[in-house]
Amino acid sequence: MNPLYQYILKLADDTLIFGQRLGEVCGKGPYLEEDIALTNIALDYLGQSSNLYKYAVQIQGEGKTEDNLAFLRLEKEYVNCQLSELPNGDYANTILKVYFFAVYQKLLYGALSKSSDEQLSAIAEKSLKEVKYHYTHASTWIKMFAGGTEESKIRLKNAVENLWEYTAGMFAITNGEEDLAKLGIVPDAKDLHENWKQKVAEDFIQFGIQIPDSEFMQKGSRTGYHTEYFGFILCELQYMQRTYPNCVW
Amino acid sequence: MWEVFIQTKPGLSHKHAGTVQAPTAEMALQNARDVYTRRMEGTSIWVVPSKYLVTSEGVDKEAFFDPADDKLYRHPTFYEIPNDVKNM
Numbered sequence A: 001m002n003p004l005y006q007y008i009l010k011l012a013d014d015t016l017i018f019g020q021r022l023g024e025v026c027g028k029g030p031y032l033e034e035d036i037a038l039t040n041i042a043l044d045y046l047g048q049s050s051n052l053y054k055y056a057v058q059i060q061g062e063g064k065t066e067d068n069l070a071f072l073r074l075e076k077e078y079v080n081c082q083l084s085e086l087p088n089g090d091y092a093n094t095i096l097k098v099y100f101f102a103v104y105q106k107l108l109y110g111a112l113s114k115s116s117d118e119q120l121s122a123i124a125e126k127s128l129k130e131v132k133y134h135y136t137h138a139s140t141w142i143k144m145f146a147g148g149t150e151e152s153k154i155r156l157k158n159a160v161e162n163l164w165e166y167t168a169g170m171f172a173i174t175n176g177e178e179d180l181a182k183l184g185i186v187p188d189a190k191d192l193h194e195n196w197k198q199k200v201a202e203d204f205i206q207f208g209i210q211i212p213d214s215e216f217m218q219k220g221s222r223t224g225y226h227t228e229y230f231g232f233i234l235c236e237l238q239y240m241q242r243t244y245p246n247c248v249w
Numbered sequence B: 001m002w003e004v005f006i007q008t009k010p011g012l013s014h015k016h017a018g019t020v021q022a023p024t025a026e027m028a029l030q031n032a033r034d035v036y037t038r039r040m041e042g043t044s045i046w047v048v049p050s051k052y053l054v055t056s057e058g059v060d061k062e063a064f065f066d067p068a069d070d071k072l073y074r075h076p077t078f079y080e081i082p083n084d085v086k087n088m
Helices: A003-023 A032-060 A066-071 A091-112 A118-146 A150-171 A177-182 A189-207 A230-243 B025-036 B061-070
Strands: B002-007 B015-020 B044-049
Touching (some): A003 A032, A003 A066, A003 A091, A003 A177, A003 A230, A032 A091, A032 B025, A066 A230, A091 A118, A091 A150, A091 A189, A118 A150, A118 A189, A150 A189, B002 B025, B015 B025, B025 B044
Antiparallel strands (some): B002 B015
């Protein structure tokens, strides 16, 4: 398969699945304003996935639509990172997921906005503005949790321990990605990961939180292997298209 | 609670849009952004803690507002506004 198609698919799947997951908070946020804030972020993710899928089907050139990719693939055909599909959990966990992903997306889109592929750089430039705000919002909360009550500190600590082993999965590469990186079309995943670790380490020192000692990282992200939670997301996500084929909004 | 003021275009005054709840000033600004400017309504936002708002609630309304009732001459209606001046 075309390496660029594969690569764009992974970015699109990340944002589709994370958007779907975060959308679950809609109507259930801790308070009205945060409910709207998180739903805005979820919508930004879905918007990004829509732009990326549109480009993916264009590269694929089989006359399919973004909906074919979003709604009609099987579980193993999705190449999102496992972090994006994990349950929201409590608010510390929900926000920390957004934070980890926002640091990644900021670096990713920052690099992709300089891509030699014009369409990819245009999508990245537009999305970069959105994810900069996601970072601001999530890190403001984490600062507050870290400097808050005993309860908020414990919850944040649990969230860090829970999510840390999924962070490397964001940087797992797709087939042919290294070649794309050599051509300057996409950033080198190893560089991205190093920059990500550095930024998170800086932030964590500032927030006063510890990075876990364990170096164990979950494997399987971007290969079609998912956590046990993924099937349930797909079930809900695909329900309408599966039940009423070709239905439109 | 925080009072939210939104400026819809550069140069215009900030208008009261509503309130938000938020634990800190920084978060109040972000929550105001998310609640009141998500459809491109604003170019600038002010948030002010509601407790610092001094209002005319509770004053004698008649003494406070009625005396201005018959002072038509206070309206600057005798000037012509040049075409280039917008938003007056």
